[in-house]
Each structure stands twice: as structure tokens, then as C-alpha cells.
Amino acid sequence: MAKLEKLKMYIGGKWCDAASGEWFETFNPFTGKPWALVARGGAEDANRAVAAAKTAFHSPEWRGLTATQRGHLLRKLGDLIADNAQHLAEIEVKDNGKLIAEMALQLKYAPQWYYYYGGLADKIEGKVLPIDKAQHFAYTVHEPLGVVVAIIPWNSPLLLTAWKLAPALAAGNTVVIKPSEFTPASTLEFVKLIEKAGIPKGVVNVVTGFGAEAGEPLVTHPDVAKVAFTGGVKSGTHVYQKAAATLKKVSLELGGKSPNIVFDDADIDNAVKGAISGIFAATGQTCIAGSRLLVQKRIHNRFVDRLVEFAKTAKMGNPMSMETQVGPVTTMPQYKKILGYLDVAKGEGAKCVLGGAKATRPECGSGWFVEPTIFTGVDNAMRIAQEEVFGPVLSVIPFKDDDEAIEIANDVLYGLAAGVWTTSIRRAIEIPKRLQAGTVWVNTYRAVSYMAPFGGYKRSGLGRESGQDAIQEYMQTKTVWVSTATEVPNPFVMR
Numbered sequence: 001m002a003k004l005e006k007l008k009m010y011i012g013g014k015w016c017d018a019a020s021g022e023w024f025e026t027f028n029p030f031t032g033k034p035w036a037l038v039a040r041g042g043a044e045d046a047n048r049a050v051a052a053a054k055t056a057f058h059s060p061e062w063r064g065l066t067a068t069q070r071g072h073l074l075r076k077l078g079d080l081i082a083d084n085a086q087h088l089a090e091i092e093v094k095d096n097g098k099l100i101a102e103m104a105l106q107l108k109y110a111p112q113w114y115y116y117y118g119g120l121a122d123k124i125e126g127k128v129l130p131i132d133k134a135q136h137f138a139y140t141v142h143e144p145l146g147v148v149v150a151i152i153p154w155n156s157p158l159l160l161t162a163w164k165l166a167p168a169l170a171a172g173n174t175v176v177i178k179p180s181e182f183t184p185a186s187t188l189e190f191v192k193l194i195e196k197a198g199i200p201k202g203v204v205n206v207v208t209g210f211g212a213e214a215g216e217p218l219v220t221h222p223d224v225a226k227v228a229f230t231g232g233v234k235s236g237t238h239v240y241q242k243a244a245a246t247l248k249k250v251s252l253e254l255g256g257k258s259p260n261i262v263f264d265d266a267d268i269d270n271a272v273k274g275a276i277s278g279i280f281a282a283t284g285q286t287c288i289a290g291s292r293l294l295v296q297k298r299i300h301n302r303f304v305d306r307l308v309e310f311a312k313t314a315k316m317g318n319p320m321s322m323e324t325q326v327g328p329v330t331t332m333p334q335y336k337k338i339l340g341y342l343d344v345a346k347g348e349g350a351k352c353v354l355g356g357a358k359a360t361r362p363e364c365g366s367g368w369f370v371e372p373t374i375f376t377g378v379d380n381a382m383r384i385a386q387e388e389v390f391g392p393v394l395s396v397i398p399f400k401d402d403d404e405a406i407e408i409a410n411d412v413l414y415g416l417a418a419g420v421w422t423t424s425i426r427r428a429i430e431i432p433k434r435l436q437a438g439t440v441w442v443n444t445y446r447a448v449s450y451m452a453p454f455g456g457y458k459r460s461g462l463g464r465e466s467g468q469d470a471i472q473e474y475m476q477t478k479t480v481w482v483s484t485a486t487e488v489p490n491p492f493v494m495r
């Protein structure tokens, strides 16, 4: 076998091996084979990265910049991402199995986060307080936190990095990124652009490796002020507890089991498309997957027929082909987990009306493919309806009326997103009020924007990303009191 390419970590502006000298393999999900070796970071590397970020935070090269200058750097970075979109997309397809068609669009859009927060950088204003004490002047300023750790999952590495990095840098912090052990390559390629943009060394660092080995020492490090985490509920909860020991600020973007609700007055063609994009986009590996399709009984059978008909047309195969519509699963453990859930669903008595197995189509080769799968007759209490599968597996759940739809929709631990399909103005306005979800889409699904706050209710997370307010997740407020009295009063005399 040809010698595998070696991908190093990026700390303090230098490319380095892990302190241990160890490497791990990263796989191409379409071939099922390793294609590169990645530095296997540990505590020593994490410590070095935090030290570099801390030094950069206090350096005149970074601290001395005005907010306007930081904004310029972020806009430059956005332009560089756009210029390199195709190249970055191809690396992501190789390492992650994401469709080139999706990645090309995603990387054209990702720069918007850098433009938006670049623009916001010099518009963060404090207040002069109309303070109630005579001869006092009081005002607030918003300051950066210091070193921010960004922990990223494998499903959309560069986009989810942008959601954290752009506001963190706009606010004046420095950052250590810990990409997923399954998809570190695109991040390492992306940070080359940081240097090109003219962002000082040490302001952005990357530590590669596994969660427990490379991620946890960052989360527990006393010099880290904030952890911005996206990933599963289990690791997110663990990270939250670990970060508590040093009272770090923590934001968590976790999983979902989002209901996509089709009422009997919906435009059926549109709702079918919404249901399909809700679950089969990115092979179902999205936190916002509309994995529970709630369909009103009166239209249930008709709707399912149309849905299956449409889902059958999905072209699977090489993610590098612009023709491919459903790609491989990104990781081997995830592949096994999804196949396990197919058995769970069948064992629980759900009826499989499409797929239900690994894909053996010739165009799938030796890749990790699961057939687009639809289960009907799902009861919301079943594991297939309660647990995040993170794959192309849809559970269809019938409901009688508005009240029952709401009851089923909210009866999960998660609360990330929800979809509503209706032509009734009453439902379009009343149903979102009753849904426990951080995002509700009416007659659309999956829309996200740098302008729109995004995050979870309930077990789907803490904090919000995107939008103007999200920059405050990376800042702290200082109140300054100035006495204008000519004489300080005698402290022993109470007045």
C-alpha cells in the first residue's frame, strides 16, 4: 500500500507532530479505506495550544487591533474561503463522504458568517447607565473572554467551525479548534487560510485527536475561558460537567429528534419534498434531521405512497459525482449504529416500507452506504422515535388532530427543530407557539442563516449560534464606576 500522507497539527502558527509522536488513520467512507494519517494529540499538545492562544490573546499584534481591523481580517478570511471553496470541498468529500454538490454550496455560503461577524465586530456598544447615585458616572463595556475552545463534530466540520470561530474572533478572543477524529482534514486545510488572511500566529490553533485524549485536556484547562461544543448529548453533558470545575462559560449544540408535522390541509407536493429533504439530506446525518414525520390520519396512506415513490428515486453512489443524491455514512461506528437501529425498529414492530438494510447497489462499491429507509406504524414511545439515529431513517407517526400532533411532537427529550406543513393561517401561527423547539419551520425545512439564532430547547443544548446576540456568548460585560465627587465620604458614617 502507498505510504499515507501525514497531516500535522497547527499550534502557534507552526505545523507540528503530536508530542507522543503518534498518528491515527482517517478514512474515506466511499472506499472504506484510510487515506491519511493524522497527529494523535494528547494533553501535552492541548497545553501547548492553550499556551499559544493565551500568549496571542495578550499580544499587541492581536490586542492592539481595533475592532474594525479585526473585522477586516474576518472579511479577508471569508473571501479566501470562497476562493478556495472547490479545493476545500474536495478534501471534505474524501474525508467525510459528504456530497460534492452539498459541499460546493456550503462553502460558498460559509463565508457569510465571517462577513456578518466581521461587520458586527465594531458595532458592539456598551451603555452609559442612567445611574441612581449622585456624583457617579457608570458605563458598561463588552470584552472578550480570552481563550475559547471550539469542539466540532464530523457531520459539517467547516460550517460548524464558522459558526463558532467568526463570532469568537470578532469579539477579540483567541481560539483552539478540536475537530472530530473522523474528519480533521478539512479543518487543517482551512487554517492555512488563517495565515493568508493575516490573522496573527497563535490566534487560531488546531489540536487533532480523540475526544478523551485531545478534547478533554482542553475542556479542563484552567486557562480556557469558554467551551463552544457541538456534538452528541452524551459527550456534551460530560463536557459540561468537566468544564464546571473551572466555571467556564459553555455553549452546547446537541442532537435532535425533530418532528416534521404534515397537516391534512398541507400542499402535498411541497410537504413530500420537505419530508425528503428533512431526513435524506446529508444521508440523515444532521442535527436538524426531521426524523419523526407526523402525518394526519386523513391523508396518511396517500402521503406515504407519494413519499416512498419520491424517496425511491434517490441516486446513491460516489459523493464526488454531481449526480449523487445520497452519499455514504461518514464513520464506521455510525454505519454500524444505523444498521443496529434498523433491527431495533423491526423488533419493535415498525413496518419497513422502504430500504431497511445496507445498500448493496453496485454504484456504492465498498462504501458505507445505508438504503434510504422509511418505517410506518411507528409509536412515539418506540426507541426508533425517541433516540437520535443520525442516518437516513424516517419514522412515520400518524396523528388525529392538532392536540395530538403537539403532544407527540413535544414528547421527546430533544427540542432542536420542528417543521409544520399547512395552508391554514391559524395553524401556521398557532402550532409554532406550542412546539418546544429552538427553530420552527412553516412550509419549509432546513433553512438556516448567519442572521438567524439557532440552538436547542430541552436536551438539545444551551446557548444560541448565529445572529447578532450570539456574539455575547463570546464576551463578558464589565461595569465601570467613576466617582466625580470632590471628596470621598467618611466610610464609618452611614448615610
Ligand code: NAD
Pocket (backbone or CB within 6 Å): 151, 152, 153, 154, 155, 156, 160, 178, 179, 180, 181, 209, 210, 211, 212, 214, 215, 216, 219, 230, 231, 232, 233, 234, 235, 236, 238, 239, 253, 254, 255, 256, 286, 287, 288, 388, 390, 416, 456, 460, 461
Ligand atoms: P460526539 O459528541 O461524539 O463528538 C463531538 C466532538 O466532541 C468530537 O470532536 C469529539 O472528539 C469531541 N469529544 C468527545 N468526547 C469528548 C470529551 N470527553 N472531551 C472533549 N471533547 C470530546 O458527536 P459526533 O458523533 O461527532 O457528532 C454527531 C452529533 O452532533 C449528533 O448528536 C448531532 O445531532 C450533533 N450535532 C449537533 C448540531 C447542532 O448544531 N445542534 C450540529 C451538528 C451535529
Ligand code: MN
Pocket (backbone or CB within 6 Å): 026, 027, 028, 029, 094, 095, 096, 182, 183
Ligand atoms: Mn475520514
